[in-house]
Amino acid sequence: MAIVDDLINPRGTKRTCVVAGRLLLVSFNSVIGSFVSPIRLTPLQLDTDSNHGDSVLRDALASGRASYCQVDVRDPSQVIKAVEGSSVVFYMEATDLPKHDFYDCYMIVVQGAKNVINACRECKVRQLIYNSSADIIFDGSRDICNRDESFPCHWKFADMLSDLKAQAESLVLYANNIGGLLTCALRPSNVFGPGDTQLVPFLVNLARSGWAKFIIGSGDNMSDFTYAENVTHAHICAAKALDSQMISVAGKAFFITNLEPMKFWEFVSLILEGLGYQRPSIKVPARIVCYALLVVKWMHEKLGSRKYNLDISARFFHLASCTRTFNCSAAQKYIGYSPVVSLEDGIRLTIESFSHLAKDSSFGRFLNFEGQSKAEKLLGSGKVSDICLWRDEKKTFTCFVALVLLFYWFLLSGKTFASSTANLLLLVTTILYGYANLPPKISSFNIPKISLSWFEISENSVQDTIMSIVYLWNSGLHTIRSLAQGEDWNKFFQVVLFLYVVKWILVESFAVAIGFALVFAFTAFFVYEQYESEIDGLTRMLFSLTKGLLTSYLPASMTSFLQNKGVLRKENGKVVNEAAGR
Template sequence: MHSCGCGGLEATTGLVVLRLMIVRKREGSREKIKMVEENGSHYDDRQLKTCVVIGGRGFIGRSLVERLLKLGNWIVRVIDSYPSPQILPSESILSQAFSSGRALYFRVDPLNKPQIIKAIEGVPVVFFTDSSGSLPCDFCFCYNIIVQGAKNVVNACRECKVKRLIYNSSADVVIDITRDILNGDESLPYPDQFQDIVASLKAQAEALILSANDIDGLLTCALRPCNVFGPGDEKLIPFLVNVANSGWAKFIIGNGAKQSDFTYVDNVSHALICAEESLDSHMVSVSGKAFFVNNLEPMKFWEFVSLVLDGLGYQRPIFNVPAWVVQYILLLMKLICVKLNNGKLDYSVSVHYVANLAAHTRTFSCSASQKHIGYSPVVSLEEGVALTVESFSHFARDSPFSKYNKSDEQSKAYKLLGSGKVADILLWREEKKTFTCFLLLVLLYYWFFLTGRTFISSAATLLLLIISVLSGYHMLPPNIHGFAIPRVPLSCFEISEVDMRESFLTMASLWNSPSHVTRILAQGSDWSTFLKVSALLYIFRLMVSHSLIIAIGVALVLAFTLFFVYEQYEEEIDGIVKVVSSRVTKEVSKLPMPFSILSRSKPSGSS
C-alpha cells in the first residue's frame, strides 16, 4: 500500500509538473508574441510555421493575415473566393509577403471541398473567418456559405490531418431578441429565437465545428467577438454614416441607457492567435470550447455612436424616441421590404438590427478567454475609435470626398415641392428654420382656430397687434445704452413687379391644373384619373365632415412629416404605390368602356 501511495504521489507530481510546463510554454509564447508585435523583430527561418486563413480578404481576415505576418514566424496561405487578392495600397506588408513567398493566395469556392483540401494540405493550423458581413438577401446562398462551408472545412481538415481549427464566430449566436444580457458568460444557451437568419446559421456552423473537436486528431475552438469595428468595416460604421447623412441619426431609441460591448478588429485577430497558441499547448480547457471576446469596456450604445459621429463631424443623437414606437414602425417596414423583395430579406446590417441593438443591454464577460487563452485587448476602445474614425475620414461631413459622393440629383420629394425654399423647409434641410416655421404656423393655427374667435376677428386682432408692434418699434430711439436699434427698411413692405408676376403665374397654374383635370373627367375617357380624384375627394370629405379645424391641424402636421419620410424611403414607397397601381389598373381594365369612347368607336354607317 505504501508503494502504491508513493506511485500515486509520483504520478500526481508528474501531472502537476507537466501542467506547469504547458502553462510556462504558453506564457512564453505570449511574451514572444508581445515582443514581436512591439519591436517588430523576426523569428529565425527554421521556426517558421504555416497556417491557412479562410476568408482572408474579409474584414477580420485582413486584420488577422496582417497580424500573423507582423509576427514574423508564419507562412500564411490566404484563402478566399475573390479572383485575386485585391491588395490595398495600405497593405504593404502583405504585398511584400506575396513577393517573398511568405504569403500565398488561393481562390477557393467554399462549396468545393477538393479545392479546400488542395489549399490546406500539409498545414497544421487553419483559421476560419467567413465573410458573413456582406451576404446577399438569399437564404439558400447564406446557408451554403456559412453552414455548408463549415462542413466542408471540417471534413477537409480531418482528411488533411490538420491539428488545430480556430473559428471566428459571433456573440450574436446567443442573443435572444426579447431579452437583455448583462455580463453574460459561455454558459448561455443558443436562443429559441435568433435576431436574424445569419446569427442562426452562424450558431449552426459554430456547433458543427465544436462538435468535431478531438476527432481524427483535430482540435477546435471558437471565438465570439461582439460588435466588431475598425478600419475596413463594411457594416456598422458605414451604416452609421448613412444614417447620419439621412438625418435620422439625431434620434435616440429608448432612454439611451442600454449598454453594449464593442471589439476593435485587431483585438479579434490577437485573440485568434492566442487561441491557436493555447490549442498548441493541448489545453483541455480550450479545445471544443467557445469564448467571448470584446474590449472589456462596455459602454452605452448611443455613447459609442456619438463618439463615431462626433469624430466624423456629424451631429450627435439628441432626441429620444420610445423604443416600442420604433419597433412597431420597423416591423411594418420589414413586412413591406419582404413583400417588395419577393419574400427575401436583406441580411446585411440594417436599421432593424441597430434598433434592436440600441434597445437592449448586451454585455459579455471575457473572464474565460482571459483565463484560458491568455487574451487581453491590445488596442483600447478609445484608441480603436480614433483609428477607425481616421480610416473613415473620407466619409467626414466636410471632406471633399463626401461632397463628391453626394448625389447632385434632386429627390422626387424635393422636385414635387418646387425645389425651392418651401422644399428646404418641409424636408428639414435647415432644422432651425424648419422648426421656426413649424412653430409659427402652430401659433397661427391656435390664433385663428382654437381661441374661440371668428376668423375675421382673429385676422383683425392680429393685424392690429402687428401694426402696434411696428409703430412702437419705430418710436424707439436709435441707440439705447450703447446698443444700436436697426430700422426696418421700407423695401421690406414693398412687392417687386417680378414677385407679383410670379405670384400671378403661380395662381394661374393652380387654376389651370384643376381645370385640365375637370376637362378630362368631363370627357369620360380616363378611369385612372377618375378613381384618383374620387379617392382624394372622399378622403377630404371624411376629414371635413368630422371637423374642418381638426383636418387643418392634421394637414399641418403631415406637411412637415410625410414629405420628409417619403424622401428617406422613396424607393420603398414608390414600390408600394407601383404594386397598388398595377392592381387598380388590372381591376379598371375589367370595367366597361366609357360611353364617349364607345360612341367614337361606332362604325360611321351604323344607326
C-alpha cells in the same frame, strides 16, 4: 502557404497556418508580422494607399513569404488543397454573403464549416479555431447584461445569419478531439475596424440618407465592441492555449470584447462625428421603429420583392435598441486574452481608414449642428417649439392627447360651444372637489394636496399676455396701413392667400380644418426640421417651374404694371416673380 513565426508548438518548431477571412487576414499582418493564406469566395483586393495591413501583405506576397489561393468553401476538394500541410486553421466566413438567399448562405456557412472540418481531419491538421459571433445567444427580444459562456443558446435568433453561425459553431465544437483535431470557437461582439464592410458603411449610408439623426429608444442601452486587431490577437492566444491548456480550452467557446462597454449611440456618434456627419440627437420610440420595419417587411413580401434585404436593418435595430454586454473573464483566464488596442484608439484608427467615406470638410466638419433650425426659429424657440418638434416625447404626447380630447369635446360631440364649456367646467369642478375630500393617506400612498398657488396668475404673466395682445393689434394696424398705401405687394399676396384659406375653412368645415391643423402642428414642423434642405430645394424647384406659368398668361399691361411695382423683374430677357425670388 506560409510559416507564422509567432505560433510555435511545444517542440519549438514553427508551424504553417491558414486563415480564412479578409478582415482577420489584414489584422494578422499588423499584429504578428507574419503571413497566411485565406480561404475566400471573392478575389483578394489590396488597397494601393498607405494602409499598413495591405502594404505588409503586399510585400509578403511579392517576396514569396505568403501565398494566396481563392477557394470556394462549398467545394471539398478546394478546401483540402488549401489546408494541406498546415497545422492550424483559423476559419471565418466571408462577409459578403448573399443574405437574401438562404440556400447559398447555408452552403457557405454550415456546409462550408463541415467541409473545413473534414479537410482538417483528412490533412491531419492539429487545431481548428472558428470565428463565431456573440449574436448567436441573442434572440432580439431581451437585453443581455454581462453574460458569460454559461448562458445557453435558446436557438431563437434575431436573424438568419446568426442561426447559421450557431449551427456552424456547434459543428466545430462537436468535432473536438475526433481524429486528433482540437477545436475551439471565439465569439467577438460587434467587430469593427479597417476593412469593415458592414457596420461602418451602414452607418455612413444612414447618415447620407438623413436617417442617422434619429436615436432608437432611450439611447442608454450599452454594448460591447471589439476592434478587429483584438479579434486577431484572441485567435493567436487561443492557438497557443490549445497547446498549453488543452483541457480548459478545447471544445469550448469564449466571448471576446474590448472589455470597455459603452452606450451604443455614443459609439455611433463618435464614428459619425469623426467622419464629419451629424451626431444623432432625435429620440424615436423603439416600438414605432419596430412596427415600421414590420410594415416594410410585409409590403416586400406582398410585392414579392427580393431586391432589398431587410436583415441588416433588422439587425441594426436590435443592436440600437437593446443592451448587449458580455463577460470575458473565461477568455482572460484560459486563453490569456486581453485587448492590445483600446476602444478609443480603435475608433480613431477606424475613422482614419474610412476617410474616403467622410463628408465634405467644407460642409460637414465645420458646420455648427447646435444652431437653431428654421422650424425652431419659426415656432419661437420656446415651449411651443419644444412640443411641436418632439424634444420631449412624453410632454408632446400628453399635449397632443389633451388637445385631441378638447377637439372632440367641443367640435365632435355634437353639443354647442356654450354647453360644452359648461360641461367641461362642471367636470373639472367635480374632480377638484372630489380630490379635495380625499383622505391625506390611502393605505401606504400619500395624497398630496393642491395648493391655491396653482390657480394664481402672476402679474408678469398678465403683463406678458397683454403685451402680446397689444403687439398683435399694432402689427395688424401696420399691415392694414401698408396695404392702404399700396407699397408692399408681397404682403398683399400673403394677406389675400390667408383670407382665401379662412374663407375656405368657414365654407367647408370648421371642425375638419381644426382637426387638420392639429395634426399638421404635431407633424409638419417635425418633418420639415428633419428634411429642411430637401424641402427647401423642392420648394425652389416648384417656384422655378410655376413662375413662368404665372407670367405667361398675364396681359402685357398687367406685366408692365407689376414690373413698375417691383413684383416682377426682368432677368436675361425673361420676366420672373420678384416675390418668389425674395
